Amino acid sequence: MQTRLTNFLTFYWRSFRLATWLGWQIESNWADPFLFAIYSLIKPLSSAAILVIMYSIITQANFDSPIFPYIYLGNAFYMYVGHVMTGVSWAVIDDREHYKTMKYIYTAPVHFPSYLLGRGVARFIIASISVVVTILFGVLFLKISIDLTQVNWAFFLLTVLTGVVMLALMGLTLAGIMLLLVHHMFGVGEAVAGALYLFSGAIFPLEVLPVYLRPIGFLMPITYWLELLRRLLVGKVASSFPTLQSFSNLQLFLILIVMTLFFAIFSIIVFHACEKRAKDLGLIDTITNY
């Protein structure tokens, strides 16, 4: 019994590990390391700079206001959403349409969901570098005040990790849906990431949204995740907005854990249902040449 379990775990781990290596090669080996590093940093810094300039025009560069770290850190951590969630789901498009290797991977002795999760790891690494550099830039040049001695680093890292797992599971759900889509799948990941950006209070407090749209934000785990990350880094500044003021950090973390567990079960069910349907319809290796 124990040997059987060990074999299963080894099988999952091998699929995950090899997909991680493959994902990293695909993401990084198109350019020399220097160019790749520039590429990985210019995009996130530019999107942060758009917000910084918008903010500084309107407030005459008053970076001391609590809304600024709210916007800046929310935007920085949101990079994980785009990278991890769409990274996992994009692997379906990449392997099916671009490399045309989906049928080989699918028929190989690979645990397919573990393979897809592994493909998202490279994007996670790139996102982590971007997040760190963006926050560092904010601390050095934009008066984002993070007291390193006050941060509960263990709690912070645990929160980051829980959020990343949740995003990967959301990505797996999307990957399952993408198995069923043929022509319209290119925009799905971006559309979901865009909608989450708008409704999760990433760059503005949820109170700014019209009343009828706010409940959408409260249903999303990313809302709680971002709030908790902000609080853990900048303490009272982040909790000065009324959105989730009534929740303690521990309560936010528990909500996050419950939602992550929900997504774990949900993603497994949805992925397997979509996979079965895709098999029945013969869509696993459909190539549209779009």
Next chain:
Amino acid sequence: MATTVPILPKASAWKLFFKTVFARAYPRVVGQQREKSWMFFDIFLPILSIAAYVYVYRAIGAPEEYIGFVVMGGAMTAFWLNVLWSMSSQLYWEKEQGNLALYIMSPSSMMAILLGMALGGMLATLLRASVILFIGGWLFQVRFVVVDFWLLILVFFLTMTALYGLGMMSASLFLLLSREAWHLANLAQEPIYLISGFYFPVKNLGFWIALGASLIPLTMGLDAMRQLIFPSATQFGFLDVRIEVIGLAVLCIIFLLGARLLLNYMEKLAIQEGRLTESRR
């Protein structure tokens, strides 16, 4: 009984040129409308970005003009994305799918193919950008007051000509690229939104940065259009509209001539280096 194949009269160079332009524009205009889901995503995604930036402005108490600036900038992103993904990197996609060699072998001019792509793309994107502008304006109650309609049309026409000229020119550069084309096109989104002032008046970047960014036609085009659509925007304008019109006209000439020269050069280079049919995924 032997059948005889009718010999069609040889088309004149000009006729062939225009037939090619029409043939390449056709799938852009008609084909793109057939894929309804693409139209949905092309409109829905920019509106999400517009909404996010509008709410940021509202959160920090920005004057209402800025909401209008964001809606206009968001609508114009449709053109930039079209130039980037469906013009500049198009020859890379054609290479990936094996069409590029057929284009080169055919008696048609590559310039006609690029022009067809540009005209078709421009028309299809105009439809999307108009819908984005309309929905964005309606959602966020933006008040458009056109100061000078004909000048606005002229600015838009010059901006599009220069922009798609830039797209034609960069398409020839992308001819030499392979896997990196996708990444480079991807890289040219947010940094261009930043330096061209898609979501704020470009004047705020300072004179020299704004001047450098003016090499991208949307910088001056967007600035001039904002001044012509929002009367209060003249105080946020980078340059006088008349100067921007002259600048855009100069860019049109530079980019269209540049496209022709560069295309000839790159095509020769790609043939010499054997990169027309190369596919490094």
